[in-house]
Amino acid sequence: MAFKLYELSAQYQQLIDLISSSDTERPEFTDTLESIEEAIDDKLENTAKVIRAIEAEANAIKVEEERLKKRRQALEGNADRLKDYIFQTMQATGKDKVKGAHVGLRLQYNPPSVRLLDEKLVPAHYLVEQHPTVDKKALLADLKNGIAVEGVELKREQSLRIV
Known part of the structure; x- marks a missing residue:
């Protein structure tokens, strides 16, 4: 009977609780605990293999996306140069219109837009204020160096690495 990983984890925890609450030492507990640990290790390893396969496929898709992106950009560049x-x-040639059998061409004026000649000369009431952003790299460096900074804390989380 094949158990799911969460079932094995629950069985493992139940056995640990039983062992810690029992006053007498029973050798069959050790054997059962080892067999559950082996099953868990096998399930974890097999799950990691699935993760690697999924990541390999995702990477292949990413490489293909990059190739297609470069191809799209080249085609767009060609179209822009021809336009x-x-x-x-x-x-x-002074032509404003060309009417072809399949395609028509026409020169037209675009909507008005602003071109900045010298930003320093623009009156202050046209300027938009920018909100300051936090320099997290500098904060991290200071926190690592033992400098206390109000409103922030150094955190360190765990993550899974498949090796």
Whole structure:
């Protein structure tokens, strides 16, 4: 009968509780405890193997995404260069419209926009205030060096590493 990992963990904890509450030493407890530990170790290792397989597939997808992103960017660049070529040619020849059998082309004005010539000369009432952000790297360095900083604490959490 194959047990699930959480079932094995519960059995292990029950046995530990039974051993710690018992006054007499019973050798069968040790054998049972070792067999549950082996089963847990096997389940954990097999789960880690599944994690590695999933991560390998995710990495393969990531590599493919990067390849497709580069291809998309190259195609977009080609399209932008060709648009600019058409734009320059239409401007140079004075054409505002070209009506083709399948595609029409037209030069048009875009909505008005602002171009900053010198940001220092812009009146203060046009400036937007920025909220300060916390420099977490500097805070971490100070906390590691034993400097107490009000409003923060140094924390250290555990995580799983599959080796």
